[in-house]
Amino acid sequence: MEKVTTITARTVVLPVENVDTDQIIPARFLKATSKVGLGSKLFADWRFAGDGAAKPDFVLNQPAAAGARVLVAGDNFGCGSSREHAPWALVDYGFRAVVSTSIADIFRNNSLKNGLVPIVVDAATHAKLLAAPNTEVTVSVEDQTLTLPDGTRAKFPIDPFARYCLLNGVDELEFLLSQEAAIAAFEAKRG
Amino acid sequence: MKPAGNAKPRTMFEKIWDAHLVRAGSADTPAILYVDLHLVHEVTSPQAFTWLREKNLKVRRPERTVATMDHSTPTTPRGRDGRIPVLDNAAAIQIAALEKNCADFGIELHALGTKGQGIVHVIGPELGVTQPGAIIVCGDSHTSTHGAFGALAFGIGTSEVSHVLATQSLLQNPSKTLAVTVEGKLRPGVTAKDLVLAVIARLGIGGGTGHVIEYRGSAIRALSMEERMTVCNMSIEAGARAGMIAPDDITFEYLKGRPRAPQGAAWDAAVAAWRELPSDEGAVFDREEKFDAAKLEPMITYGTNPGMGIPISSAVPEPENATAAKALAYMGLQAKQPLLGHKVDVVFIGSCTNSRLSDLRAAAGVMKGRKVADGVRALVVPGSQQIKAAAEAEGLDQVFRDAGAEWREAGCSMCIAMNGDQLSPGQYAVSTSNRNFEGRQGAGGRTFLASPLTAAAAAVTGKITDARELT
Numbered sequence: 001m002e003k004v005t006t007i008t009a010r011t012v013v014l015p016v017e018n019v020d021t022d023q024i025i026p027a028r029f030l031k032a033t034s035k036v037g038l039g040s041k042l043f044a045d046w047r048f049a050g051d052g053a054a055k056p057d058f059v060l061n062q063p064a065a066a067g068a069r070v071l072v073a074g075d076n077f078g079c080g081s082s083r084e085h086a087p088w089a090l091v092d093y094g095f096r097a098v099v100s101t102s103i104a105d106i107f108r109n110n111s112l113k114n115g116l117v118p119i120v121v122d123a124a125t126h127a128k129l130l131a132a133p134n135t136e137v138t139v140s141v142e143d144q145t146l147t148l149p150d151g152t153r154a155k156f157p158i159d160p161f162a163r164y165c166l167l168n169g170v171d172e173l174e175f176l177l178s179q180e181a182a183i184a185a186f187e188a189k190r191g
Numbered sequence: 192m193k194p195a196g197n198a199k200p201r202t203m204f205e206k207i208w209d210a211h212l213v214r215a216g217s218a219d220t221p222a223i224l225y226v227d228l229h230l231v232h233e234v235t236s237p238q239a240f241t242w243l244r245e246k247n248l249k250v251r252r253p254e255r256t257v258a259t260m261d262h263s264t265p266t267t268p269r270g271r272d273g274r275i276p277v278l279d280n281a282a283a284i285q286i287a288a289l290e291k292n293c294a295d296f297g298i299e300l301h302a303l304g305t306k307g308q309g310i311v312h313v314i315g316p317e318l319g320v321t322q323p324g325a326i327i328v329c330g331d332s333h334t335s336t337h338g339a340f341g342a343l344a345f346g347i348g349t350s351e352v353s354h355v356l357a358t359q360s361l362l363q364n365p366s367k368t369l370a371v372t373v374e375g376k377l378r379p380g381v382t383a384k385d386l387v388l389a390v391i392a393r394l395g396i397g398g399g400t401g402h403v404i405e406y407r408g409s410a411i412r413a414l415s416m417e418e419r420m421t422v423c424n425m426s427i428e429a430g431a432r433a434g435m436i437a438p439d440d441i442t443f444e445y446l447k448g449r450p451r452a453p454q455g456a457a458w459d460a461a462v463a464a465w466r467e468l469p470s471d472e473g474a475v476f477d478r479e480e481k482f483d484a485a486k487l488e489p490m491i492t493y494g495t496n497p498g499m500g501i502p503i504s505s506a507v508p509e510p511e512n513a514t515a516a517k518a519l520a521y522m523g524l525q526a527k528q529p530l531l532g533h534k535v536d537v538v539f540i541g542s543c544t545n546s547r548l549s550d551l552r553a554a555a556g557v558m559k560g561r562k563v564a565d566g567v568r569a570l571v572v573p574g575s576q577q578i579k580a581a582a583e584a585e586g587l588d589q590v591f592r593d594a595g596a597e598w599r600e601a602g603c604s605m606c607i608a609m610n611g612d613q614l615s616p617g618q619y620a621v622s623t624s625n626r627n628f629e630g631r632q633g634a635g636g637r638t639f640l641a642s643p644l645t646a647a648a649a650a651v652t653g654k655i656t657d658a659r660e661l662t
Binding site for chain 2: 003014015016017018020022023027028030031032033034035045047074075078079080081082083084089102104105106109110113114159160164172173175176177179180182183186187191
């Protein structure tokens, strides 16, 4: 995994609660055997009409959203299925962080393994972000802070080990493999 | 359970957690948990096997890994050659990839067309590999189903699939515990599906986030294993990664004699150990929600997440915010509108929530001697090849066929709409599956989640109907 330390980028605002993984990437695109190119299917049914034409009303299709790398969404983002295709699609599209007032458990775990920073902020900060789309924000994984242009700095929680992995570009699997002796001892003890 | 000696009372979750600690958590690292059973299917595993190959790794414990194919497989009837044709090229590639991966890494596979094939959460219990006290994972959020046996079972992403394949272990932080206590007796016509839809309606789709649910109380104890699976299956629809029910004689009776359950003296020893699993008296849950079973009604959803459920005779509630209003617009429904009598285009009876023999019997009981209403398409999709055979042995397939419903091969079918079974844009379905998200059953499709009884009643009337009113 590549190191993720600081992200300075503009936001795009999707003011919808309970955005589920079926919206992030519909199941019919899960027949892939690699994770390459899923960004083109991100939010497919919200972005595109049945004939494939871009829906102009959808926020990602608006010119101002071009280049935004921080997605600000309503409460309980990423609920539903365990498909890691959801963070794969977001990352492939260009997102580096997702901000909400809560983020579903499996989606959060999957995001952290793909360098997509899941950021849970307080309601006041969230309201500010929702009210001001296309704002440039700075995310510091080291300090666990999200900073707005007006100087507002919100602290966000992150599991210490996940933070270490992001900052150092460590793959969790490498760590687990390094624990082989402990795993073997556990297996021997259990018989 | 009374805790031994002066030990601190523990919940079942804590007992299973403690028994699987390869390494306890610290300030710097999460706990490392050992995984007893890893279930694998074709959709969330191919990338994990690719990474194993790239890193030159083996599957650490292939004998603790069981694979099947269910999500992208068609459920269309077999051809004259007895094979199930896979017409979708991408699905065919994915299915072939799982066959190769299982062959190369020495993993037991219940392939399409074989007797053991079925929805991954249906075949685990059928085989007897799903056992009390185990940690069970799968790249699928409905892995919570297996918690019905007193296991800690939860969905993982594909990265974690690769972790478990390579190390049989996972890095995990402990969840909070939520006791959902349901006392009393369900009334006739009110099912386990209605019970869990009522729980989710109260908790909300995110209400269980960060928690493992333990379902308790006399109404839960009275449920059969198949009903318990329905309840635990939908824990994730309240945001809880896992749901669990303490094992008891109903659990042991279900498991005894299954192909992979312990046999002989090992069985007796296993049962003795399993009897120690239930939460201790005085064990503290982080939170509790109580329900009165006698007050529950048949439930149905009206919106675009499973938390948007109401008693079937209720009217659609006023939207409390823009997201709820968006859901009603998608569903083509108005606030204060009754759902009873709303037209239905498709009825889907199946999925890891409600595709077991008792579900099919319930649906057949409603459909026997009746016809599927004009203009309605009804699909009945058994959860596994074994269930299909058992249903055929007692003539349920003929009941469905005589009514004019489609009797299909086993798989996820229209629950996930990535296998050819799907709604057309705008169609309304009453579905026994677990998710009513926008487009979940096909782009533009609109889903009402309900029990097999309610689904069968909708099939024969062509509209949303309280099955108790059918005479």
